[in-house]
Amino acid sequence: MPQYMDSLNYQFNFYDLHDNPASLFEDESKKSIWMGAVSNHLSGDYHLPFDPQEINSYNYFARTIYPLSENDIFKGTFTYRHQNDKQVLWMHQNRRLEENPYLLADSTSGDFVLNGILWSAEWAHRYKNRILFGLGVIYNVDQRLKQVFPKPLNKHRDMIFKSGLQFSLDKWKIGLSYHYIDEQEKVEIRKYNLEQNLTPTLFKFRFSDLPVILRGRTSEERVTTYQAHAIGFELSKKITFFNLITHMRYISAKSNTMDGGTRAQNEGSYDKNEFLGALKISYNLIKTKYFISYNYYNRFLSAYHPDFGFTTIKHPRYEHHFIAGMQNRLSSDLHIYADFLFSIYNEQKKDLFINNYWLNSYKMYGLRVGGSYFWTRFWETDLWLNYAIFDYSEKERSNNQYTPFFKYLFSDPFSYYTEKNRDLLGGFKVVYHYLPLLEIELATYIKKEIPGQYLLSNSKRLTLNFSLILKVFIF
Amino acid sequence: MIKIFISLVIIAFITLALSSCKQSISESETTQFTSKVFIADTTGITAKINGDSLAIGVKHALVELTSVSYGVQYQGKTNSGGWWEKNDVIADYYNCFAQKHYPKDTVEKYLGISQEITLVGSLSAITLTDKTDSVKVILTPVISSDLLISEIYYNGSSPPPPYYFHDQFTEIYNNSLEVKYLDNYAIGDLSYGYRDDPEFLHCLHLYKFPGTGTDCPIYPGEMIIVAQDAINHQEYNANSLDLSDADFEYYNPLSSDVPNPNVPNMIQIYHKYGHDFLYSVMNDAIVLFELLPQDTVWSYDSFDQILVPINRAVDGVEYKEELTEYEYKRLPDILDAGITGGMPMYKGKSVARKTLKEVNGQVILMDNNNSSIDFQVLDHPTPNSLDIN
Numbered sequence: 063m064p065q066y067m068d069s070l071n072y073q074f075n076f077y078d079l080h081d082n083p084a085s086l087f088e089d090e091s092k093k094s095i096w097m098g099a100v101s102n103h104l105s106g107d108y109h110l111p112f113d114p115q116e117i118n119s120y121n122y123f124a125r126t127i128y129p130l131s132e133n134d135i136f137k138g139t140f141t142y143r144h145q146n147d148k149q150v151l152w153m154h155q156n157r158r159l160e161e162n163p164y165l166l167a168d169s170t171s172g173d174f175v176l177n178g179i180l181w182s183a184e185w186a187h188r189y190k191n192r193i194l195f196g197l198g199v200i201y202n203v204d205q206r207l208k209q210v211f212p213k214p215l216n217k218h219r220d221m222i223f224k225s226g227l228q229f230s231l232d233k234w235k236i237g238l239s240y241h242y243i244d245e246q247e248k249v250e251i252r253k254y255n256l257e258q259n260l261t262p263t264l265f266k267f268r269f270s271d272l273p274v275i276l277r278g279r280t281s282e283e284r285v286t287t288y289q290a291h292a293i294g295f296e297l298s299k300k301i302t303f304f305n306l307i308t309h310m311r312y313i314s315a316k317s318n319t320m321d322g323g324t325r326a327q328n329e330g331s332y333d334k335n336e337f338l339g340a341l342k343i344s345y346n347l348i349k350t351k352y353f354i355s356y357n358y359y360n361r362f363l364s365a366y367h368p369d370f371g372f373t374t375i376k377h378p379r380y381e382h383h384f385i386a387g388m389q390n391r392l393s394s395d396l397h398i399y400a401d402f403l404f405s406i407y408n409e410q411k412k413d414l415f416i417n418n419y420w421l422n423s424y425k426m427y428g429l430r431v432g433g434s435y436f437w438t439r440f441w442e443t444d445l446w447l448n449y450a451i452f453d454y455s456e457k458e459r460s461n462n463q464y465t466p467f468f469k470y471l472f473s474d475p476f477s478y479y480t481e482k483n484r485d486l487l488g489g490f491k492v493v494y495h496y497l498p499l500l501e502i503e504l505a506t507y508i509k510k511e512i513p514g515q516y517l518l519s520n521s522k523r524l525t526l527n528f529s530l531i532l533k534v535f536i537f
Numbered sequence: 538m539i540k541i542f543i544s545l546v547i548i549a550f551i552t553l554a555l556s557s558c559k560q561s562i563s564e565s566e567t568t569q570f571t572s573k574v575f576i577a578d579t580t581g582i583t584a585k586i587n588g589d590s591l592a593i594g595v596k597h598a599l600v601e602l603t604s605v606s607y608g609v610q611y612q613g614k615t616n617s618g619g620w621w622e623k624n625d626v627i628a629d630y631y632n633c634f635a636q637k638h639y640p641k642d643t644v645e646k647y648l649g650i651s652q653e654i655t656l657v658g659s660l661s662a663i664t665l666t667d668k669t670d671s672v673k674v675i676l677t678p679v680i681s682s683d684l685l686i687s688e689i690y691y692n693g694s695s696p697p698p699p700y701y702f703h704d705q706f707t708e709i710y711n712n713s714l715e716v717k718y719l720d721n722y723a724i725g726d727l728s729y730g731y732r733d734d735p736e737f738l739h740c741l742h743l744y745k746f747p748g749t750g751t752d753c754p755i756y757p758g759e760m761i762i763v764a765q766d767a768i769n770h771q772e773y774n775a776n777s778l779d780l781s782d783a784d785f786e787y788y789n790p791l792s793s794d795v796p797n798p799n800v801p802n803m804i805q806i807y808h809k810y811g812h813d814f815l816y817s818v819m820n821d822a823i824v825l826f827e828l829l830p831q832d833t834v835w836s837y838d839s840f841d842q843i844l845v846p847i848n849r850a851v852d853g854v855e856y857k858e859e860l861t862e863y864e865y866k867r868l869p870d871i872l873d874a875g876i877t878g879g880m881p882m883y884k885g886k887s888v889a890r891k892t893l894k895e896v897n898g899q900v901i902l903m904d905n906n907n908s909s910i911d912f913q914v915l916d917h918p919t920p921n922s923l924d925i926n
Contacts, residue, residue: 261858261881272607272627277858277881367568370628370666376562410562415627417567464609 083196178204594619875909
């Protein structure tokens with residue numbers, strides 16, 4: 063949707079843009095309770111080889127903003143998640159599949175059922191009006207069980223600690239943030255969960271081909287850990303009609319994979335360094351607002367051999383995103399929005415072990431339009447449409463194939479990334495406002511990802527999303 | 538002041554980002570390397586045949602490298618200096634096997650002995666990376682056994698009913714051109730953890746063929762079947778075998794095991810546990826022993842496993858569900874430098890020795906003391922017949 067419709071309380075603040083908990087005051091300060099349900103349904107053939115053919119997820123959540131005092135504010139959320147992943151090919155893990163080469167799988171295709179809870183708590187404190195600081199924590203646990211033999215159980219435990227500082231000097235606002243991310247994914251296959259006369263065939267993927275194939279292992283345990291440190295810097299200034307905001311973040315992450323439980327055996331590790339920077343400027347007139355933004359993202363990932371220590375995979379990626387948008391209030395009841403988007407993507411992947419290489423460079427052109435209309439003072443409707451096309455300027459890959467696994471590990475993912483042709487999205491929202499105390503929001507959108515005509519013709523990926531949210535504001 | 542501070546922070550961030558993210562990637566960069574293998578014969582056989590007493594390199598020897606983790610195989614022949622080089626090798630732990638065969642006429646011409654000679658050598662689970670300069674394999678003459686284990690069916694039949702393993706058997710083949718007698722031979726299976734014992738093999742079970750000297754002949758090119766239970770197993774599991782014509786069967790008199798009166802029983806020397814002499818359907822090592830007259834008094838280890846002198850072993854085969862688990866091998870390399878099997882349990886498959894050649898119509902089976910090379914997996918057991926390949 064157009065960026066001005068992203069959030070009803072969309073602002074140029076460090077909390078929305080950079081997840082700095084110190085800036086919670088500037089995002090929302092009213093006491094409120096929200097409750098809602100969101101369902102998401104994905105289907106269609108256009109997906110990565112190890113992604114589910116179909117995903118049905120349901121999230122039920124509650125959220126509160128609670129000012130503790132004039133200078134303290136609290137935000138808490140709780141979410142229960144239930145997800146059915148249909149026809150997942152081989153793969154046991156479901157985290158960071160795009161970047162982690164160390165993956166465990168078996169030879170069957172089957173459904174997974176996931177149940178999990180997520181909660182978060184954030185607190186911000188204002189000190190002498192000029193200094194804000196905040197702390198936050200997000201905690202997620204879930205379990206995902208494959209419904210067919212060999213019934214691997216996939217358990218997650220994720221924690222994110224957030225801290226931030228914001229202070230004002232003259233007309234400048236400056237923010238500093240530090241996040242620590244700690245994720246753990248554990249996969250278990252137990253002999254006594256199996257049909258006793260069957261032995262699974264397990265695959266341990268490490269490279270773009272040549273998995274380690276285990277035909278006699280009846281129990282296996284894999285623990286993948288991911289730790290990241292993220293430091294951020296934010297800066298904003300308001301000059302009459304102009305709002306300027308810039309932010310930068312540097313993330314250093316390390317992931318390690320161990321097998322075997324008590325007889326732990328290193329399977330491999332990878333390092334990832336990310337940098338993102340952004341500059342946004344908005345120009346606000348009485349009836350019209352304009353904005354432009356530029357985002358830059360750079361990532362470098364390198365994976366290492368478990369036994370010999372040398373680098374096995376190098377995976378750099380960079381992106382440039384330009385957006386120019388506007389919002390116009392045609393009347394007191396009608397607002398319209400439009401964004402123009404242009405992005406440049408460049409991704410290379412080199413598997414030094416198998417000796418394979420790919421390069422994918424493309425541009426994306428997009429248009430997002432939308433509007434909101436108040437039919438009465440109680441009823442509001444929003445409508446938006448997005449359209450994006452992809453233009454691949456460079457794509458090449460090597461074909462150093464040892465086994466048929468090369469197709470799933472290298473050539474099909476390459477086709478997926480280089481064949482996206484168009485994205486279409488349409489959304490609709492109805493909101494009931496009762497005074498400033500209550501809002502009931504019913505929204506839906508449908509997204510269609512269409513690949514090119516060559517390798518993946520007649521396939522697509524369809525996303526259907528529904529949400530119902532009750533928002534109660536307490537004064 | 539504030540402008541200086543902001544500028545410094547921005548410069549620091551960008552420097553940090555560029556230094557960490559902008560690492561180079563080269564399309565030609567690779568960890569694959571050229572592997573060099575030197576095949577040496579220090580026995581003097583090759584030196585005499587080549588007429589150069591100082592040269593130990595074996596020319597035109599067959600070299601096979603097999604990656605333990607990924608199963609990739611590289612094959613080739615050495616050059617005139619005994620070296621073999623292979624490009625684009627991936628780093629891993631490798632089993633390296635080398636063989637050189639000298640035909641009878643060559644041996645007779647240069648050594649004056651009327652026999653053919655096969656030299657073999659192997660290395661297990663050696664590390665090969667771009668940091669490995671070269672690998673040296675020393676060949677020794679194959680001491681071929683006249684009697685060989687030609688097939689083992691240990692895998693168990695596929696359901697229904699599940700867990701059917703009573704149809705296991707071992708096939709013994711006379712690979713020589715003379716009549717042999719099984720009377721002093723025995724079959725045993727080995728316990729894990731004693732591979733480095735230079736004197737004894739630690740057996741869980743040991744069963745001897747009946748007879749007093751010449752009661753159990755086995756003619757050249759013939760084979761015999763030793764069954765766990767010599768009955769028609771198809772009556773109990775349709776996917777199983779009819780072993781009612783087996784030559785011998787294991788019989789455990791200390792249990793409720795019921796023998797087939799029409800089939801001679803193997804004589805129990807030692808039986809540590811189990812209702813019958815049951816081979817593991819996953820991992821085991823089966824050994825054929827030739828016992829000596831003095832082998833009537835036995836010693837045992839601290840875990841009550843019978844100790845059989847290693848020099849009594851004439852053939853041994855190790856099988857595992859997982860072919861990469863060299864660290865858990867039971868048999869020393871001198872008996873079996875490899876592992877066969879590599880199949881899930883209860884699939885109704887067997888492992889059988891490959892054919893080397895035919896001499897006057899008699900099939901000679903491969904015997905390099907390396908089951909990774911000598912054996913193949915059969916989709917269906919073939920008791921009393923050879924799978925001629």
